[in-house]
Amino acid sequence: MININQLDNTVALSSGKQITEITNILKNCFNITHYCYIKSFNDGTHFLLSNDSPWIEKFYLNFYEYGAFHKNEVIYQSGTTLWSTVPDQTTFKICREYFNIDHGITLIEKQPDYCEFHCFGSTKDNHQVIDFYINNIDILNQFNMYFKEKAKDLIKDAHADRYILPACNLVQPNQSDYNNSKDLEQKRECFLQITQSQQRRLIGVYSHINLSRRQLDCLSLITLGKSAKEIGRIFNISFRTVETYIEIIKSKLGVKNKAELIAMSLKYNPHYCKYSQYLE
Numbered sequence: 001m002i003n004i005n006q007l008d009n010t011v012a013l014s015s016g017k018q019i020t021e022i023t024n025i026l027k028n029c030f031n032i033t034h035y036c037y038i039k040s041f042n043d044g045t046h047f048l049l050s051n052d053s054p055w056i057e058k059f060y061l062n063f064y065e066y067g068a069f070h071k072n073e074v075i076y077q078s079g080t081t082l083w084s085t086v087p088d089q090t091t092f093k094i095c096r097e098y099f100n101i102d103h104g105i106t107l108i109e110k111q112p113d114y115c116e117f118h119c120f121g122s123t124k125d126n127h128q129v130i131d132f133y134i135n136n137i138d139i140l141n142q143f144n145m146y147f148k149e150k151a152k153d154l155i156k157d158a159h160a161d162r163y164i165l166p167a168c169n170l171v172q173p174n175q176s177d178y179n180n181s182k183d184l185e186q187k188r189e190c191f192l193q194i195t196q197s198q199q200r201r202l203i204g205v206y207s208h209i210n211l212s213r214r215q216l217d218c219l220s221l222i223t224l225g226k227s228a229k230e231i232g233r234i235f236n237i238s239f240r241t242v243e244t245y246i247e248i249i250k251s252k253l254g255v256k257n258k259a260e261l262i263a264m265s266l267k268y269n270p271h272y273c274k275y276s277q278y279l280e
Contacts, residue, residue, distance in 0.1 A: 007057060007061065010164050010165065012050070013053055013056060015049055018154060023147070026143060030136075035119065036048065036051075037118055040114060046162060048165070059094075066088055066090035067091060068086045069108075076110055077108065078108055080107050080137065081106045082130065095121070101121045102122065103122050103123075103126055103127060104122075202268045203268050203270055206268045211249065214235070216269075216271055217231070217235060220269065222246060222261065222262060223272045224276070225279075249261065
């Protein structure tokens with residue numbers, strides 16, 4: 001177990017004010033008052049940055065073994081976790097009762113060599129923040145990128161904490177955790193395969209628009225500079241058919257000409273980049 005003298009020498013405990021300066025935009029815009037960034041590595045080491053230094057001190061000195069996001073990284077998958085759904089509520093109860101940190105969500109990003117946890121929380125009385133999280137995951141993801149840019153020097157310095165803070169793998173995952181994670185992953189892949197749709201959606205103001213796969217093919221390649229004749233040769237269809245697809249798309253999107261269509265696609269068609277193979 002870490003002692004207070006060791007903890008005093010960590011960036012995790014000393015950077016609270018600097019992290020607060022970065023995270024104030026969450027509080028000012030959305031009343032999200034708590035933020036914590038954890039990066040866990042495959043060797044069991046980790047570091048942590050948060051705007052709530054008093055809670056971080058209490059956590060490491062008294063409750064680390066109950067940490068929901070400090071287990072062996074093998075049990076985690078990319079996704080989101082509402083704190084209220086975590087089976088062991090020990091740390092969240094302390095957060096709520098003594099530090100006014102509640103109604104939280106954690107976004108998990110799993111990579112081959114490490115796992116990142118972005119934890120957001122608010123105050124006990126802010127029940128409605130859960131609805132905000134669910135409907136604005138894109139906002140949270142954008143903040144995560146913003147945070148890593150603004151805190152890059154602190155993140156670099158915090159790597160030294162890996163050899164001071166207790167190892168994540170001291171809290172071993174049980175076999176059922178691992179099995180449940182693998183089982184869910186397999187079910188997810190099976191579900192996506194069975195329910196795969198032939199329709200493709202755009203994003204933003206055009207998120208209600210459905211395109212057939214061939215319509216998306218034509219739109220994406222037009223965006224990348226291909227002519228109707230070139231697209232026809234690629235997919236073994238006539239260029240007249242390609243032109244018909246393009247006219248249908250223009251009608252669906254309410255654009256008048258090819259230039260407007262390409263401008264729209266560059267902004268609202270996230271799929272076109274996947275077609276770069278046809279530029280070779």
